[in-house]
Amino acid sequence: MSAIAALAKTQSKVFLREPAAVFFGVVFPAVLLVVIGFAFPNATDPVADFGGRSLVDVYAPTAIVLGLATTAIFLFPVALGGDRERGILRRLSTTPVHPRALVVAHLAVQLVVVTVASVAAVLIGKLVFGIAFPASLGWFIVSFALGAVSLLAVGLLIGAFAPTASSGQGIGMLVYFPTLFFAGVYVPLQVMPEGVRTISSYTPAGAAVQALSDSWAGGVHPTSGLLVMAAYAIVAGSLAVRLFRWD
Amino acid sequence: MPVIEVDGLVKSYDGKVVVDGVSFSVEEGEIFAILGPNGAGKSTTVESIAGLRTPDSGRIRVFGFDPLEDRAQVRSRLGVQLQESRFQDRVKAAEVVETFAALYPDPLDVSSLLERLGLSDKADTRYARLSGGQQQRLSIAVALVGRPRAVILDELTTGLDPQARRETWGLVEELRDSGVTILLVTHFMEEAERLADRLALIDAGRLVALDTPQGLIDSVGLEQRIRFTTAETVEDDWLRHLPEVSGISRSHGEIVVTGDKRLLFSVVSLLASHGIVPARFQVDQTTLDDAFVAMTGRRLATADEESG
Numbered sequence: 009m010s011a012i013a014a015l016a017k018t019q020s021k022v023f024l025r026e027p028a029a030v031f032f033g034v035v036f037p038a039v040l041l042v043v044i045g046f047a048f049p050n051a052t053d054p055v056a057d058f059g060g061r062s063l064v065d066v067y068a069p070t071a072i073v074l075g076l077a078t079t080a081i082f083l084f085p086v087a088l089g090g091d092r093e094r095g096i097l098r099r100l101s102t103t104p105v106h107p108r109a110l111v112v113a114h115l116a117v118q119l120v121v122v123t124v125a126s127v128a129a130v131l132i133g134k135l136v137f138g139i140a141f142p143a144s145l146g147w148f149i150v151s152f153a154l155g156a157v158s159l160l161a162v163g164l165l166i167g168a169f170a171p172t173a174s175s176g177q178g179i180g181m182l183v184y185f186p187t188l189f190f191a192g193v194y195v196p197l198q199v200m201p202e203g204v205r206t207i208s209s210y211t212p213a214g215a216a217v218q219a220l221s222d223s224w225a226g227g228v229h230p231t232s233g234l235l236v237m238a239a240y241a242i243v244a245g246s247l248a249v250r251l252f253r254w255d
Numbered sequence: 256m257p258v259i260e261v262d263g264l265v266k267s268y269d270g271k272v273v274v275d276g277v278s279f280s281v282e283e284g285e286i287f288a289i290l291g292p293n294g295a296g297k298s299t300t301v302e303s304i305a306g307l308r309t310p311d312s313g314r315i316r317v318f319g320f321d322p323l324e325d326r327a328q329v330r331s332r333l334g335v336q337l338q339e340s341r342f343q344d345r346v347k348a349a350e351v352v353e354t355f356a357a358l359y360p361d362p363l364d365v366s367s368l369l370e371r372l373g374l375s376d377k378a379d380t381r382y383a384r385l386s387g388g389q390q391q392r393l394s395i396a397v398a399l400v401g402r403p404r405a406v407i408l409d410e411l412t413t414g415l416d417p418q419a420r421r422e423t424w425g426l427v428e429e430l431r432d433s434g435v436t437i438l439l440v441t442h443f444m445e446e447a448e449r450l451a452d453r454l455a456l457i458d459a460g461r462l463v464a465l466d467t468p469q470g471l472i473d474s475v476g477l478e479q480r481i482r483f484t485t486a487e488t489v490e491d492d493w494l495r496h497l498p499e500v501s502g503i504s505r506s507h508g509e510i511v512v513t514g515d516k517r518l519l520f521s522v523v524s525l526l527a528s529h530g531i532v533p534a535r536f537q538v539d540q541t542t543l544d545d546a547f548v549a550m551t552g553r554r555l556a557t558a559d560e561e562s563g
Contacts, residue, residue, distance in 0.1 A: 013357075090343065095337055095341060096342065101307055102307065104331050105358040
């Protein structure tokens with residue numbers, strides 16, 4: 009445990025020294041919400057197409073999932089590919105501690121990062137635009153946790169074999185941009201055609217947005233979204249564990 | 256008991272044999288070098304010793320333990336500096352060593368280790384901003400922080416400038432003097448010649464020779480060569496009558512005499528007896544490189560070729 013703690017401490021320092029990672033991983037979801045809120049007229053007024061919710065209301069879960077995807081799918085494979093490229097995983101293999109301790113440390117740091125980013129987005133939504141706190145806070149937390157775990161599992165799977173940082177980035181981007189689409193970053197889920205929305209609901213990002221929206225509004229149990237996310241977490245996670253290249 | 260024993264190590268990749276029946280043992284307290292050209296199978300050999308590769312056949316013991324079966328026992332006693340091993344750009348020198356220190360049960364004090372390696376004033380410098388020599392010393396620090404009784408240093412000075420290379424050699428000697436057994440992997444003959452107590456010469460996966468550097472040079476029985484210039488007349492016949500001399504040639508005013516190992520004394524005596532003081536007098540040392548050529552028909556890289 010102390011080995012993982014030491015590795016996590018170092019990795020969190022390294023993360024904080026990377027301005028782009030801090031901006032896009034931690035600050036960007038809140039910034040995006042602010043930009044959406046101020047750029048569009050009447051962004052806080054109820055909209056019939058959104059089931060009586062405002063643009064900021066429907067965009068808040070998307071901003072949270074954007075933060076999750078950026079950290080898990082964009083940044084995490086780069087970090088793992090970089091560690092492999094630099095021989096850090098191999099080097100750890102020569103110490104009494106298995107290199108998986110470094111992967112666990114990365115995951116721990118990233119769980120903190122996405123949590124901070126999401127809490128910031130919720131608080132900004134509340135303080136700047138007066139959107140409500142999640143009505144079903146318990147389901148919201150479960151939805152967020154499963155969303156984080158499922159997207160991190162996908163990132164872990166990409167990073168499991170990426171031989172270099174740039175290959176991790178390349179493959180990560182191929183997954184990242186469709187992920188943003190299915191999370192409703194470009195077009196809100198609510199106004200997507202039915203077929204596209206159905207596909208979205210079977211992606212981890214789309215399922216996460218749906219589950220977060222449902223638990224934010226309250227009244228609906230986001231069961232199917234949770235199951236989709238759990239399936240991704242289990243399948244991608246176990247594939248990643250099986251395929252992970254330690255050198 | 257030897258610190259490291261390798262017996263009949265065989266390893267192939269994709270049907271190509273990289274290490275072909277290599278055997279040697281490293282005794283406590285020595286610097287043992289594995290010398291050979293690039294691609295000879297040196298790194299595969301030490302990676303097998305470090306437990307990073309699974310041999311096809313052969314037996315490896317480190318302090319009596321099997322690197323694959325008794326991973327923890329080997330890893331707590333053996334420090335490893337791998338070829339082309341780097342750290343993250345934004346991590347500071349001291350943080351690298353502190354992090355690795357946390358992986359061992361009884362690590363060295365990080366600040367005194369940095370001081371010993373001349374990195375105290377770079378403790379707060381990010382990895383990417385360290386010079387090549389400093390990065391290499393940091394890598395040595397990481398190999399040492401777990402208080403190993405033996406270390407593997409793979410291509411320690413590749414890519415370093417001559418000054419940094421000499422400093423690093425000094426560090427390795429200090430390390431040996433402090434009682435750590437060292438297994439050094441290199442393709443620079445100067446490095447092996449300067450540092451090694453004993454060396455294994457490996458070519459194309461096979462062990463070509465196993466000896467002290469001088470023993471290896473002597474074993475190939477190469478001739479000595481002396482070159483000198485003088486304004487005075489030196490008759491070829493004078494030299495030819497010396498029993499130690501086997502050949503004489505002249506080029507650009509220089510006289511080159513070859514012969515057996517007593518050549519130096521007899522040529523100097525001859526010149527002295529004629530009252531001749533040579534203007535310039537040079538004895539060509541037989542090097543490990545010469546010995547390698549004699550044994551394999553090919554040359555090793557020299558440090559200057561590599562860094563230039």
